[in-house]
Amino acid sequence: MNTPNNQRRKESQNKIESVFIELLQSKEISQISVTDICKLANVNRSTFYANYLDVYDLADKIKAHLVDEVKKLYSEERTTKNNSNDFSKLFKHIKNNQIFYKTYFKLNYNNTTDIVEFDYTLSKLLYNDKLIDYHIEFFKAGLNAIIKKWLANDCKESVEDINELLESEYADKSIIKSPIK
Numbered sequence: 001m002n003t004p005n006n007q008r009r010k011e012s013q014n015k016i017e018s019v020f021i022e023l024l025q026s027k028e029i030s031q032i033s034v035t036d037i038c039k040l041a042n043v044n045r046s047t048f049y050a051n052y053l054d055v056y057d058l059a060d061k062i063k064a065h066l067v068d069e070v071k072k073l074y075s076e077e078r079t080t081k082n083n084s085n086d087f088s089k090l091f092k093h094i095k096n097n098q099i100f101y102k103t104y105f106k107l108n109y110n111n112t113t114d115i116v117e118f119d120y121t122l123s124k125l126l127y128n129d130k131l132i133d134y135h136i137e138f139f140k141a142g143l144n145a146i147i148k149k150w151l152a153n154d155c156k157e158s159v160e161d162i163n164e165l166l167e168s169e170y171a172d173k174s175i176i177k178s179p180i181k
Contacts, residue, residue: 013051015041020058021103029055029107063109066100069093088163094147095155102151105144142169 019041023032032055038045052058071078073089094101143166150162 009051012041012043012047015043016048016051016058017062020055021062021099024103024106025099029059059107062100063104063107066097066104069097087166088159091150091159091162094151095159098151098155101147105148105151139170 016037019037020032023036023040034045034048034055037055037058038048052061070090070093073093146162146166150157
């Protein structure tokens with residue numbers, strides 16, 4: 001392969017993706033055109049179309065890249081099949097890549113199962129194998145809410161504080177066993 005051309009192609013992709021992400025902070029995806037992106041990135045339309053089908057394909061590729069990055073954070077756990085339940089890695093990644101996560105949620109990619117794999121075995125033990133899918137949906141919604149709120153606050157709270165918040169929500173399930181009177 002021709003390395004200089006590969007490098008130039010990667011640089012073009014980076015410019016296109018950066019401009020697209022920047023535009024998404026103030027516009028909806030339906031308001032962004034390939035022409036807008038190309039003008040701001042200073043690339044030809046042919047360069048855009050050599051890499052992406054349209055702006056939606058570009059969005060999907062950015063999402064896939066982000067998901068791959070997060071999966072790398074937990075590669076050891078995936079290899080050893082040992083769930084560390086360490087969300088601090090994810091929170092550090094979010095804090096260091098806020099614009100990508102804001103984009104992720106702006107594009108309504110709200111499904112944390114793309115980002116976080118759930119330990120069904122642990123969930124079955126914690127909840128006596130009852131209604132596991134409901135517990136996981138509840139956890140995903142809560143995790144999404146925490147992340148979105150933290151991003152809206154520009155991640156001002158520390159990674160440790162956010163991780164502690166998440167842990168405290170699930171540390172003692174006994175608080176929900178007695179009905180509220």
